[in-house]
Amino acid sequence: MDGWAGQRLRVDLTKGKITKEPLTLEYRKKWIGGRGFNSDVIYNEVPPEMSPFDPRTRVCFGVGPMNGTAAPSTGRVTVTCKSPLTGGFGDSSMGGHWGAEVKYAGYDQIIIQGKAKNPVYIWIDDDKVEIRDASHLWGKFPRDADTMIKEELKDEDIHIMLIGPAGENMVRFACTFNDVWRAAGRTGHGAVIGSKNLKGIATRGSGGVKIARPKEFMEVCNKLRQKFKNDPMKIGLYELGSLCLINFANKDGWLPWKNLQYGGTPLANNMSGETHSQTVLKHREGCYACPICCGRFTEIKEGRWAGEHFGGPEYEHAVPTGPRVGIIEDANDIWHNARLTNDLGMDGIETGAVISSAMEWYQRGLITTKDTGGMELEWGDEDVVDQLIQDIAYRRGFGNVLAEGASRASDKLGLGDDGQYYTIATRGMALPGDDPRGLGFGYGLSFAMGTRGGCDHLRSLCCLELSGALYPGLNTKYLGDERPQKPTTTAGKPYMVYYEENQKAVVDCLNVCCFTTHWSYAVLTQDQLDYFNACTGLDMTLDEFLEVGERVHNLERAYWALLMSGAREDRVPERFTNEPMPQHVDYQTNVGATLPIGEMLPKYYKYRDYEAGTGFPSERKLKQLGLGYVAEDIKPLRKKYMSETEKKKKKYYY
């Protein structure tokens, strides 16, 4: 078996049953691994009407053929489930070293189903798998549970996936970590894991990965590592982490300020990568086989939070509980808030998003202190943000309402469409820290079309418009046109998003970090194919390779169709279409911009071969991708979706 381990592990926590299932070559060629394996399981084993907290639901951890090899940045793991935040398809990805360890233990995927009677953790020691008591770990932060498990198993070198208290309390946007700090942040799978009474999965693997054509494989890997040496994105990410984006975001008007009422703040530099590295950076860290090492480790040295330390933060982690809630004057407050969401085990993006939505509801008089339990939700009040983060994690008071996510919280508070306007979400998942009125119209289109709930920067990760300027000629190479490089143009964006979505999907199947394949473009699509073929011994062509990505994307889209989610829900928050970007600094580049989503959608649908009325993938497209059974599932739903009854329903989540 080359590349893959060739089997997956299924753990039924209700029955206490552990099984190993072989993965045929045909299956592996069809889905490759990671996101592909996981999406297939969710589609086939989790009916769309099932509650995400039903014990019968599945949570999948997908690795793939490249995990555990020398290919750059191939250490990621995809986590997939039916999302408790959106009610639809949901996945997330994390770096670290756990993915390689799972592979060394002999598995390409782990599927968890059922529910344990009491808190447990799973211990995978190569082919020996046990379900162990975790009652002593329940309630612990991931950093503490990690230490305790390593002491219990007497091995400092094992790698562990864990949830925090927020997952145990089924906060709808709880997340998972491995190696304590590497998070799979989005879509709320931490809550699903917590609903199963599962604290984590500890893993030790003593095997290796067999490479089909090792000389060829190492030539490709070494060539890529050379490319990274002088890569501009790599240098920036190593030096400053993803916080290197702060000042760019501020200039181009995509740094969320006060729930995206503005695209930045004059004080943005307080939290820039430059400032972070000069004041609180303790050391840099890298994930498995990564030449970039963008990871930060932060230690707060002074002020109210002096002595706190943690892994991180990323841009997307720091911004939501920083400028998005109006905090910028003291960056230590921002680092503290990021530390809190880490320790409590919550998606930093969704945490900041729900608090900032609540602040805007309060600002506009939609809620009062009667709703908040007496709290005055003033922008920039760190005491309020600190308290709310904890109250959300432990589901206390007003925090218990916000723990449902902004869209559900708005409904619980009876705020109607007015409340939903300020949730800045699509299909129930909040936008991350990137305003498409500045970051780019391609991003905006991908937010509307994202298959894990929309409003997501990672579904296409249109870095041809983010990084394109650093790589002259790259837009022409793939798209035939340099115009899409400009963020605030619609030119070429429908094709850009189509191309990048497929590309990103296959990258997720390989579990390669997108910082090496989309941000930096040091690893081009052809390079990915070359190392994949050398590793597995297959000789896939480029179109077959990218077709896997298109297949995965369409399967996920079809899952949303089963939930009656289609063209009417392909939208962005109205703030982006209705409100011209106001000015916050005099050097800002996108003053007055709005997102012309309507100009891009029809053409994008044509690229995707989605039906104009429903937005469902066409029968022709699904059959072309070998998904004829999916076409049959959707067929009876087309008429229903177009019925007057369905048209009247407002679906903010599912």
Next chain:
Amino acid sequence: MAVMNKQQAKKLAEMNDFFLDLLNLLKEKRVISNKEHRTFLLTGYEKLVEHLGKKKIISPVDAKKAMKSGFTSLVSSLSK
């Protein structure tokens, strides 16, 4: 080899998002097959230009220019 007239070339060159329309036109003119249409939709512009150069639909010089300058150069070559 002219596979489109000047008017078609001008229309394509002025489009906001041209790639699918270009592939559709090339398929309609039987310059590329159904399978090739699908392949280039997935793999992108550079692979299309390589193919058109190999098949001598455009000259090597025009293929090189199209790689460098993008689609307006390509459609100009296809309408010569």
